[in-house]
Amino acid sequence: MPRKFEIGGGSCYQGITAMFIRLILEVCAILNIIxxxxxxxxxxxxxxxxxVISLIIWSLISFFxxxxxxxxxxxxxxxxxxxFLIVNILIILIINQIKKTKSTLKVE
Known part of the structure; x- marks a missing residue:
């Protein structure tokens, strides 16, 4: 959480938003771990x-x-x-690289 978000105080809306973002982050992390x-x-x-689902969810939350x-x-x-967006993109790239490697190994 950004430091300003934690110490700045603010409305109840700010706390609800932080809780919602943290929940979405945990869901995306679980999807990537699985x-x-x-x-x-x-x-x-x-x-x-x-x-890809994790990337889409996190991208939408980021955009909003x-x-x-x-x-x-x-x-x-x-x-x-x-x-977090970069990590999601890297995971997708790694999966694509492994898929290419496995497909070339099967051909040979």
């Missing part, structure tokens, strides 16, 4: 689907939090949401 577990069990399509923000709030949100 995707990685399935990937190690040699399954390819299910992990990719779970990771970026709309109509002041410059300072926008920068704080970019710092907070971007690392």
């Amino acid at each position: 995707a990685l577990i399935l990937l190690f069990k040699s399954k390819i399509n299910a992990p990719k689907t779970l990771s 939090n970026f709309v109509d923000q002041t410059t300072e709030d926008f920068i704080i949100r970019i710092k907070y949401f971007t690392p």
Whole structure:
């Protein structure tokens, strides 16, 4: 959570928003963990689907939090949401790379 969010106080809405964002983050993390577990069990399509769902959910939450923000709030949100988006994208890229590797191994 951004430091300003924790110490700034504010309305009840701010706490509810933080709780909702944390819940979505946990759901996305669980989807990615399940995707990685399935990937190690040699399954390819299910992990990719779970990771894409996670990326879509987190992207939507990020987008809705970026709309109509002041410059300072926008920068704080970019710092907070971007690392999770990058991790989701990296997981999808890793799954695609492993899928390519497995498909070339099957051909040979």
